[in-house]
Amino acid sequence: MRVLITAGPTREPIDPVRFISNHSSGKMGYALAKSAVAMGHDVILVSGPVTLSPPEQAELVRVQTAAEMTDAVLSRYDNADIIIMAAAVADYRPKDHLSQKLKKSDGDLTLVLERTTDILAELGTRKRADQCLVGFAAETENLRENAQGKLTRKNLDWIVANRVGQADRGFAADTNAATVISRRGDVIDLPLTRKTDLAREILKIIMSVAP
Ligand code: PMT
Numbered sequence: 001m002r003v004l005i006t007a008g009p010t011r012e013p014i015d016p017v018r019f020i021s022n023h024s025s026g027k028m029g030y031a032l033a034k035s036a037v038a039m040g041h042d043v044i045l046v047s048g049p050v051t052l053s054p055p056e057q058a059e060l061v062r063v064q065t066a067a068e069m070t071d072a073v074l075s076r077y078d079n080a081d082i083i084i085m086a087a088a089v090a091d092y093r094p095k096d097h098l099s100q101k102l103k104k105s106d107g108d109l110t111l112v113l114e115r116t117t118d119i120l121a122e123l124g125t126r127k128r129a130d131q132c133l134v135g136f137a138a139e140t141e142n143l144r145e146n147a148q149g150k151l152t153r154k155n156l157d158w159i160v161a162n163r164v165g166q167a168d169r170g171f172a173a174d175t176n177a178a179t180v181i182s183r184r185g186d187v188i189d190l191p192l193t194r195k196t197d198l199a200r201e202i203l204k205i206i207m208s209v210a211p
Contacts (some may be wrong), residue, residue, distance in 0.1 A: 001207070003036045004080035005029055006073060006119075008048030009110055010066045012093035014111065015102045015114075023171035024090045026050030027134075029086035031199035033058050044080070046072045066090045066097060066116035073119050076125065082206065084134040085120045086160075088171070089197055092116065124155030134206055137161040138170060157183050158206050161183060180205050 007029020011019040017207040019124030026047060034055045044057040046069060054060045063069045066089050067158075077083065092113035102109075120135045127133050135156045137147035140163070147161030161179045169192060171178050177192040180202060186209065188200050 001041045001081045002044070002079055003041045003045065003082045003084065004044045004073065005033045005036065005047045006048075006069065006087035006089075007033065008050040009088050010048045010069055010090045010116075011064050012066065012116075013091045013097050014094045014100040015100065017101055020090060020092075020113075021096065022090070023170040024048070024050075024088035026052050027172070027174065027195050028176060028199070029084075030054060031195040032084055032086055032203065034196070035203050037181075039207075044076055046076075046087070066093060066119075067170040070117045070119050070122075074122065077123060080131065082134065083123060084136075084206075086136050087122075088138065089119060089174045090116055091118075095155055099206045108196040118154070120150075120156070121154045127155060132157045132206060134160065138164045140165045144179060144181070144187070147179065151181055151183065160202055178202065182209065 008026035009021045009024040011021045013019045029051045033043050036043045037057045045054055045058045046061045061072045063072050069089055093113040093116050095114045100192040116152045124132055133156050136170055137148045137150050137159050143161050147159045151159040159181050162170055162176055168175055175192055176195050176198050180188045190198055
């Protein structure tokens, strides 16, 4: 199988020295890439800025911004059998990217943000019957309900719902727990474990159970 995986955060520049980003470390996406390589699949890893080492056998595509991630994923989508979007892509970016460092003044500062492309939703509109599209849902509340909404709205085959905002799971932690939900309504709870083990379980499920 040709497996396309995204990982890590994006960085949306404000000026040459500042950006908007999030706490994603890339650990979940890189664990998925390593497991997929170990299972013998051809892996393309599209990664935001992280400090992790990618699996040697994977093709690594480094990006910074949501726009770069959009281009990198869309241009490789047609050749992929399975697509897993574990990256934490920015939903908004500064409308103006200043070419010089923003000078501080005494008053408040208002930044105007504009929407980025929802890559996963775009992939959902282009999905072929022979492709398997897997999204992640990072939630602080109503985990299952919110994830189910994303699964339907974005035309996914599977969604991996995980809680964020707790030290032992989600962003940056070495461990994570998830609820994997299929298009036809299967719900599989995966308890807290190391991200490497969770990644293997997620791949086993999406490759062996029809969505
Ligand atoms: O990297 P780690 O530190 O290991 O943390 C792992 C993780 C918490 C980042 C990961 O497990 C995770 O939940 N990734 C998805 C984070 C996220 O952006 O979730 P969301 O619910 O906001 O987005 C839903 C889905 O849409 C995701 O698959 C996301 O990749 C995708 N998306 C979001 C915005 C956007 N503009 N384009 C997208 O494709």
